[in-house]
Amino acid sequence: MTTIRHYIAGEETGDAARTAPVYDPATGEAAKQVVLADAAQVEQAIAAAKAALPAWRATGLVRRADVFFRLRQLLVERKDELAAIITSEHGKVLSDAAGEISRGLENVEFAAGLVHLLKGEHSEQVARGVDVHSVKQPVGVVAAITPFNFPLMVPLWMTASAIACGNTVVLKPSEKDPSAAVAIAKLYEEAGLPAGVLNVVQGDKVAVDTLLDSPDVRAVSFVGSTPVARSIYERASAAGKRVQALGGAKNHMVVMPDADLEGAADAAVSAAYGSAGERCMAVSVLVAVGEATADALVTKVAERMRALVIGPGTDPASEMGPLITREHRDKVASYVAGAAAEGATVVVDGTEAEFAGDGFFLGTSLVDHVRPGMKVYDEEIFGPVLSVVRVASYEEAVALINANPFANGTAIFTRDGRTARSFEVDIEVGMVGVNVPIPVPIGAYSFGGWRNSLFGDSHIYGPESVHFYTRSKVVTSRWPEPSESQIDLGFPSNH
Ligand code: NAD
Numbered sequence: 001m002t003t004i005r006h007y008i009a010g011e012e013t014g015d016a017a018r019t020a021p022v023y024d025p026a027t028g029e030a031a032k033q034v035v036l037a038d039a040a041q042v043e044q045a046i047a048a049a050k051a052a053l054p055a056w057r058a059t060g061l062v063r064r065a066d067v068f069f070r071l072r073q074l075l076v077e078r079k080d081e082l083a084a085i086i087t088s089e090h091g092k093v094l095s096d097a098a099g100e101i102s103r104g105l106e107n108v109e110f111a112a113g114l115v116h117l118l119k120g121e122h123s124e125q126v127a128r129g130v131d132v133h134s135v136k137q138p139v140g141v142v143a144a145i146t147p148f149n150f151p152l153m154v155p156l157w158m159t160a161s162a163i164a165c166g167n168t169v170v171l172k173p174s175e176k177d178p179s180a181a182v183a184i185a186k187l188y189e190e191a192g193l194p195a196g197v198l199n200v201v202q203g204d205k206v207a208v209d210t211l212l213d214s215p216d217v218r219a220v221s222f223v224g225s226t227p228v229a230r231s232i233y234e235r236a237s238a239a240g241k242r243v244q245a246l247g248g249a250k251n252h253m254v255v256m257p258d259a260d261l262e263g264a265a266d267a268a269v270s271a272a273y274g275s276a277g278e279r280c281m282a283v284s285v286l287v288a289v290g291e292a293t294a295d296a297l298v299t300k301v302a303e304r305m306r307a308l309v310i311g312p313g314t315d316p317a318s319e320m321g322p323l324i325t326r327e328h329r330d331k332v333a334s335y336v337a338g339a340a341a342e343g344a345t346v347v348v349d350g351t352e353a354e355f356a357g358d359g360f361f362l363g364t365s366l367v368d369h370v371r372p373g374m375k376v377y378d379e380e381i382f383g384p385v386l387s388v389v390r391v392a393s394y395e396e397a398v399a400l401i402n403a404n405p406f407a408n409g410t411a412i413f414t415r416d417g418r419t420a421r422s423f424e425v426d427i428e429v430g431m432v433g434v435n436v437p438i439p440v441p442i443g444a445y446s447f448g449g450w451r452n453s454l455f456g457d458s459h460i461y462g463p464e465s466v467h468f469y470t471r472s473k474v475v476t477s478r479w480p481e482p483s484e485s486q487i488d489l490g491f492p493s494n495h
Helices: 039-057 061-077 079-090 094-112 153-164 179-190 205-213 226-238 261-277 291-306 326-341 394-403 417-426 462-468
Strands: 002-004 006-008 011-013 019-024 029-035 122-127 130-138 141-145 168-172 198-200 217-223 242-246 251-255 283-289 345-348 365-368 385-391 409-413 431-434 470-478
Touching: 006 039, 006 179, 019 079, 039 130, 039 141, 039 168, 039 198, 039 205, 061 079, 061 094, 061 153, 061 179, 079 094, 079 179, 094 153, 141 153, 141 205, 153 168, 153 179, 153 217, 153 462, 168 205, 179 198, 205 217, 205 226, 217 226, 226 242, 251 261, 251 394, 261 283, 261 291, 261 385, 261 409, 283 291, 283 394, 291 345, 291 365, 291 385, 326 345, 326 365, 326 385, 385 394, 394 417, 409 417, 417 431, 462 470
Parallel strands: 002 029, 141 168, 141 217, 168 198, 217 242, 251 283, 251 409, 283 385, 365 385, 409 431
Antiparallel strands: 006 011, 006 198, 019 029, 122 130, 130 470, 345 365
C-alpha cells in the first residue's frame, strides 16, 4: 500500500503511528494511506520553516521572482500528471482537474510580479531634511490549512503569495486527498525554492491545533467548512495571530424574467453539477423571479440533467465524477429525501440513479418549491443538488439572498443593465456574477465572501494577500547638516 507522508525541509518523512485511508472515489478502494502527524512532527515542520526564514527573506526579490516563473513553467509541463493525481484521490473529471491547475497558475503568475507588489512608498522632504518611506516585511512562519475540494489550487492560493512576500510556510492539506500538496512542494523546490521554505504536514485536528497554538506561527490562512473556519479564527486570533478563515457557501443564482432562459439553464446545470457540486462557488439555489420563469427553467434544467454523463473521472466521456467519500455521498442523498418530507417537490431524484461498482457516485437532483426553513435550503449540501426558490420580484430575490447566513458568491441573469447594476449595488455578498454563474475572481483580484463565508478581514490571493502576508513599517529619516543639530524637547512637528 502506498503511504503518503510529510514533506519537511526537502525530505519525505513520517512514520505511520496513526494513518487514515485515502480512497479512489471512483472505485471506493483505499489503495493508499496518509500518515497523521502528532504534535512533535508538526513542531518539526514549524522548526524547519523557522530555520529557513532568515535566508529566504534575505533572498533578492528578482531571484525570488525567478522561482515563480520556473514554477509556472513546471505546472504547465506537468499538467496531465498533476491532474491524474487530483482525479485519483478527489474523483473530479480530468478536464476539471486541469481547470483547477489553470486557475492556480494565475496565483503563481501574480506572485511572479512580486518586485512590483512589494514596493513601498516614499515622501521626500516632509520637513526640512526629513524623508519618510514605508516597507512591507514578511510576517514570518505562515500556516496554510486547506480543504479537499481543490487539493492543488487552494494550496497555490496561499503558498504563492505567502512565499513571494518572503514568508516560510507549513501547509496542512486535507487528509482526504493529500498527494497534490506534496507534489506542489516538490515542484517549488525543482523551481529553485530552498528546502524548508515550504513544508507539508499531513494530518487532522491534532496537526491543525498544534499549528494554531505554536507561538512561532504568525499567520494562519484557512479554507474549509464554516464551523471549522469559525473555530480556527477564534482560536488563532485569541493567540494574537493574523487569521483569514474562509468558510462554506450557499450560492444563489437569480434568473429574471427577461433573461436568456436557454443560456441561464445551461449556466445553472454547469455551475450546480460541475465537480459534483463540491465547489464553494457552486450554484446551489436557483432563484426564479416569476412563476413563468420558474416553470420554464425547471423544465429546461431537468431536460439538460438527463443528458449528463456521470462516471469515473478518468473516462473522457464523463462530465461528473463521484463524491469524495461514501459518508458524504450518503449525507447529500439524505437532503433529497428530507426535502420531499418537508414539502418541497423533487423534480429529478438523483438518489435513484444506479451505478456499477463501489464508487461514491450519486445522480444529480433538482428540488423545486424550496423555502427558507427547509434543511435543503438552510444547510450547505456540497453535492449535486440544486434547489429552486420561487420569488415574485427582484426585491424579494435580493432580500432572500441578503438574509442568508452564507455570502460567498451569487449571480444574476438578466438582459437589463439597470437591474444588473442595482443587483451589484444592493447585494451583500463577496463575489458577484452578472450573467456569469461562478464569478471566481482572476488572480489579479482577491477572493472572499462575506458573513459566515469568511472570518477575518482579508480576502485571499491577489492584492489583499500581499497585505495579509506582510507587515508594514514606516521609516522617518533625517540627515541634518552638523551645524543644524539642536536639542528640542517638544513633540516632533513637521510644520
Ligand atoms: P473541512 O472544514 O472539513 O476541512 C478543511 C480543513 O480543516 C482540512 O485540512 C481538515 O483536515 C481540517 N479540519 C477538519 N476538521 C477540523 C477540526 N475540527 N479542527 C481543525 N481542523 C479541522 O472542509 P472540507 O470538507 O475539506 O472542504 C469542504 C468545505 O470547504 C465546504 O464547506 C466548502 O464550502 C469549503 N470551501 C470554501 C472555500 C472558500 O473559498 N470559501 C473554498 C473551498 C472550499
